[in-house]
Amino acid sequence: MTSNWGLSFKLFPENAALWGQTSQSSIYAGSIPELAVDGLLNSWTHTNEETNPWWRADLLKAYRVNRVTITNRPTYGSRINGAVIRIGNVPDIYSNAICGVISTLANGATATFSCGGMEGRYMIVHIPGSQKILSLCEVGVYGTLAGNLAVGGSVIQSSTSANWFAEKAIDSNRGLQQLYMGCSSTLNETNPWWRLDLRQIYRVNQVVVTNRKDCCAERMDGAEIRIGNSLEINGSKNPICAVIPAIPAGESYSYSCGGMEGRYINMIIPGDMKMLTLCEVEVYGEGMT
Numbered sequence: 001m002t003s004n005w006g007l008s009f010k011l012f013p014e015n016a017a018l019w020g021q022t023s024q025s026s027i028y029a030g031s032i033p034e035l036a037v038d039g040l041l042n043s044w045t046h047t048n049e050e051t052n053p054w055w056r057a058d059l060l061k062a063y064r065v066n067r068v069t070i071t072n073r074p075t076y077g078s079r080i081n082g083a084v085i086r087i088g089n090v091p092d093i094y095s096n097a098i099c100g101v102i103s104t105l106a107n108g109a110t111a112t113f114s115c116g117g118m119e120g121r122y123m124i125v126h127i128p129g130s131q132k133i134l135s136l137c138e139v140g141v142y143g144t145l146a147g148n149l150a151v152g153g154s155v156i157q158s159s160t161s162a163n164w165f166a167e168k169a170i171d172s173n174r175g176l177q178q179l180y181m182g183c184s185s186t187l188n189e190t191n192p193w194w195r196l197d198l199r200q201i202y203r204v205n206q207v208v209v210t211n212r213k214d215c216c217a218e219r220m221d222g223a224e225i226r227i228g229n230s231l232e233i234n235g236s237k238n239p240i241c242a243v244i245p246a247i248p249a250g251e252s253y254s255y256s257c258g259g260m261e262g263r264y265i266n267m268i269i270p271g272d273m274k275m276l277t278l279c280e281v282e283v284y285g286e287g288m289t
Helices: 033-037 166-170
Strands: 021-024 054-071 083-088 097-102 110-126 138-145 154-157 193-210 223-228 240-244 252-268 280-287
Touching (some): 021 033, 097 110, 154 166, 166 280, 240 252, 252 280
Antiparallel strands (some): 083 097, 154 193, 193 280, 223 240, 223 252
16 A cells, blocks of 8 residues: 655646636627636637626636636736626625725736635626726636535545545546646556545535546446445445446536545445546535534
């Protein structure tokens, strides 16, 4: 068994806006809202000239947002002056809390705004006032999934393939944009396993598992999700919440565990010549009273 406890390495936080859905108040000359998350510095969104133009990212799940990055377009950068950044759970532009205000931003420059873990499903940029145009080159939203118990836990796996460390399955990066960086993986072995220690006992209602996107989706086939308090045989004696027959590449599947009690979440694939790869594991539940 190879352990990676205490191992130091660089995580690659995923821009949650890439995973979500974008929209804006209006579209000028084909400058659609998706251009703010295409990774290109030679394209940008553009609204019509209007009152209170806005751009919105629906992250699809509530995040605790640590920071937002805004990259201005390389020309006519003054159009972003006065833009307000909001985070919250209401799609309406004015109902959510303010993370930051862009007073000015140079052409082509990137500014970072600390949001201090503000919780929300929606990230909105808008410019108050009449006869305004909102144009964004790139937008980044970085944080952790709100309510995900896995974020505060610690992990270990039976072995580690290259730099596919166990911790990468709980870094809030589903591994869909940074291939070969955002997922965990064991070696090819007998009964490979991955284990999350929640540090205390919870009633687990739901486990969400995301499969890798680039290839080899079948490596997760047959994985058992076990929940309990035993470390006997690396947790393989704990009760089963679910068995994963298959998860399509790049997809996230949710498994209901009905309040099973346990400190440990084990993912195990029984059999010889198996490899366990996990791009993200989310755990939702309540503490014991």
